[in-house]
Amino acid sequence: MKKSLIPPNIQILIYPSIILTALAILSFVVINFGLAQISKQSQAVSEAKVNEKILAEKEATLTEVSATVAKEAASVSLALPEENPALAILSQLKLLALSKTIVLSNIKVGVGSQEENLLRVNISFNANGQDINVLDFLSSIKNISPITTIEKIKMSQVSGVLSADTNVRGYWSLLPKTLPKVTEPVTNLSEPERNLLEKVMALTPPSFTQVTPSAPSIRDNPF
């Protein structure tokens, strides 16, 4: 019988030791890898839950405001347009003057200027009429849309006719250029924003005439 070089006492320890060492190494590798994967996945799950919540809230908010927001945005855009509102303001002033039976003359529109986010245009005119009517007209300027503020008034009165040399200012502002990412939260208007909106919605909007397109017609032969 061939005799092994390794003593039997050592021989019986080799296999269990190898198995135990292999198990330890395998456990270390598998547990490390597994925990890393699980940690990464848990993070992804929590991020997904947060995104899901944001999207659900966003969807609820948008559904809630969808019926009214377009009209409100249009009203506020008329009050503070994206382009120079001088013409709309002049139209509003003339309509207002007509309703208060006063006469506007020497109307001048200045060059637009920018100050931070807002662009401004100065408009000057002379309002003539009965003192009560002129004052009523001047008091009503703050109620027109586009938003118009009074800068300076110089009045003189001769035999009951008041002449008011008035400087007003109109404002406009460029529109935002980008939409936020779809996963960014959207909230409904806050209470102060809602109050401000009510104030803006109460302004008298400019009256626009919409020209309806005419139907195609047969052109007469000119020859």
Place this chain on the structure above:
Amino acid sequence: MAINLIPEEIAPKGPAARLSSFLRTVSAIGLTLFILVVFGLTSYYLVNFFSLRTSQTKQDNLKKVISSLESTETSLILLRDRLSKVKEVFAIESADRNVEAVSGVFAQVPPGVSISDFETTLKKIGISVNAQDSLSLGQFMTTLLSADRFGTVNLKAFSFNPASGYAATFELFLK
């Protein structure tokens, strides 16, 4: 029954045999624990995996709904942007309040007093009046002083002409 073919004289004995037996037991327990841990980790991974997939499906559906509401979102963003700018405009100082205050003065001008000139800027109001007599001028001054709107009333100029009466210029500051 297991048959031990190792001759009695070379069979391991003593501490080596006990250590070997201990190592085998530890290996068996370790292997069982390893299998349990692997099973646990795999189960947890699978639960998370399905949870993630469900959440992503929900997100995709919500994104589709939100995309269909894009015009509403655009309007809401536009509305909020305009409102923030409108707030800036309303914060700008304006002479609107001065006009309202002066309208009140015009409405209460006593007989014998006429307002000849009036000027308002953002900060102050200037009024020039002509009065036939001191009584009517006094009444007008009382009107100005009793008005709640004005914080300060300054008499800037005062003159008397026997032909036309009194002429006075006031500078008014709102409260």
